[in-house]
Amino acid sequence: MNTMDNLKGKKLVWVEDDQFLSGIIASKLTNHGITLLHASTGDDGFAMIKKEKPDIVLLDLLLPGISGFDVLQKVKEDAELKDIPVIVFSNLGEPKEIKKARDLGAKKFLVKAAIVPDQIIDELSSAL
Amino acid sequence: MTQDPSPQEQTVDYSDIINIVHDLQAPLSGVKWTLSMLQNGDAGMLTPSQKELVEKAIHGNEHTLRLVRSILAVSRLDAGNAELNKVETPILDVVNDTIDELSLYAREKGLRIQLKGLDGEGPLVYIDADKIRNVFENLVENAIKYTPPKGTIAVSVRTNDDECIISVEDSGAGISKDDAPYIFKKFFRSNDHAKKTERGSGLGLYISKRLVEAHNGRIWFADKKRDLGLQESGTVFAFMLPLNHRENMLE
Numbered sequence: 496m497n498t499m500d501n502l503k504g505k506k507l508v509w510v511e512d513d514q515f516l517s518g519i520i521a522s523k524l525t526n527h528g529i530t531l532l533h534a535s536t537g538d539d540g541f542a543m544i545k546k547e548k549p550d551i552v553l554l555d556l557l558l559p560g561i562s563g564f565d566v567l568q569k570v571k572e573d574a575e576l577k578d579i580p581v582i583v584f585s586n587l588g589e590p591k592e593i594k595k596a597r598d599l600g601a602k603k604f605l606v607k608a609a610i611v612p613d614q615i616i617d618e619l620s621s622a623l
Numbered sequence: 624m625t626q627d628p629s630p631q632e633q634t635v636d637y638s639d640i641i642n643i644v645h646d647l648q649a650p651l652s653g654v655k656w657t658l659s660m661l662q663n664g665d666a667g668m669l670t671p672s673q674k675e676l677v678e679k680a681i682h683g684n685e686h687t688l689r690l691v692r693s694i695l696a697v698s699r700l701d702a703g704n705a706e707l708n709k710v711e712t713p714i715l716d717v718v719n720d721t722i723d724e725l726s727l728y729a730r731e732k733g734l735r736i737q738l739k740g741l742d743g744e745g746p747l748v749y750i751d752a753d754k755i756r757n758v759f760e761n762l763v764e765n766a767i768k769y770t771p772p773k774g775t776i777a778v779s780v781r782t783n784d785d786e787c788i789i790s791v792e793d794s795g796a797g798i799s800k801d802d803a804p805y806i807f808k809k810f811f812r813s814n815d816h817a818k819k820t821e822r823g824s825g826l827g828l829y830i831s832k833r834l835v836e837a838h839n840g841r842i843w844f845a846d847k848k849r850d851l852g853l854q855e856s857g858t859v860f861a862f863m864l865p866l867n868h869r870e871n872m873l874e
Contacts, residue, residue, distance in 0.1 A: 513649050513653075515649075515650070515653050516649060516652060516653050516656070519653055519656045519657055519660070520656060523660065523665060586645070586648040586649060586652065588708075589699075589706050589708070590706045590707075590708045591706060593708070607648070607649070607652040608648050608651060608652045608655065608688050608691075608692070609753075611655065611656060611659035611660075612656050612659055612660055612665075613659070613663060
């Protein structure tokens with residue numbers, strides 16, 4: 496078990512259209528003291544980031560409405576939001592997609608199928 | 624590669640299938656996360672037999688995920704837009720991780736996996752580690768599948784000036800003369816009765832060959848009796864990865 500104290504009281508926006516996936520880890524995140532806010536489309540995700548100004552964002556790429564890349568670009572172009580670390584969290588993972596996300600300012604690119612919940616916690620903790 | 628698609632292949636929209644295969648990754652990821660949380664005691668401590676069942680489920684799920692990723696990789700190779708995510712990787716990391724993961728599966732069959740050859744760190748190879756790991760896993764999994772209980776599987780890693788050669792030797796029945804020309808063909812399944820009873824997609828070795836060749840490597844096999852003149856039966860599968868980094872980076 497992880498004891499990642501720097502997660503306590505932090506606000507996370509997770510933009511993910513697959514409720515099954517975010518539902519699995521929701522309890523784990525809240526157990527670490529994180530406030531989890533969930534958005535299931537790109538548009539809702541950006542609106543939520545703009546309104547809530549979270550400490551960190553987990554961002555899927557294939558989303559209904561505007562894509563995760565678009566959300567990332569809008570966040571990084573917004574003076575108020577550009578310093579919020581964004582971790583791209585997708586099952587895309589080809590070099591060109593990773594490069595595009597990096598170029599747009601993503602802090603990290605994680606492939607869903609390649610990691611487990613404890614690693615997600617670790618990654619959030621080290622990105623904060 | 625044959626140029627004429629069979630009638631059956633013509634009726635299937637390839638890109639739709641690839642999209643479905645891509646979408647399989649989401650539920651498989653969810654199962655992976657759930658099993659990991661169960662394994663780590665997030666839902667309470669498990670009894671040893673519960674733990675063992677969870678480990679088996681994890682193994683099966685990981686295998687399916689790798690198969691999905693390999694199918695996607697080969698579909699991109701077939702479409703001519705494959706990208707390999709090549710980085711300098713210690714080959715022994717790939718080899719040791721795979722052996723660790725598959726030894727549970729081997730032990731269940733009463734098989735041992737021995738690692739021979741290199742001492743120390745071994746060479747750095749310029750590879751897409753996920754893909755090469757998939758190749759190596761396919762070879763070891765086949766060896767486990769086709770070796771009778773109490774047998775031995777020997778893995779060796781050797782290098783010379785410009786190549787790294789990884790081989791997997793089993794003490795199974797070997798490969799018949801009839802099967803030999805088709806071993807790396809897509810969807811090939813042996814007609815030998817004993818091998819027919821094993822599950823398989825007929826894709827593993829085809830995918831392996833495509834992935835190794837995408838790294839400018841080669842893959843081959845030898846039947847121990849027929850090709851190597853040995854007394855005992857079995858097969859040696861091996862693949863070579865070039866160590867000449869500069870050449871690799873230029874293409």
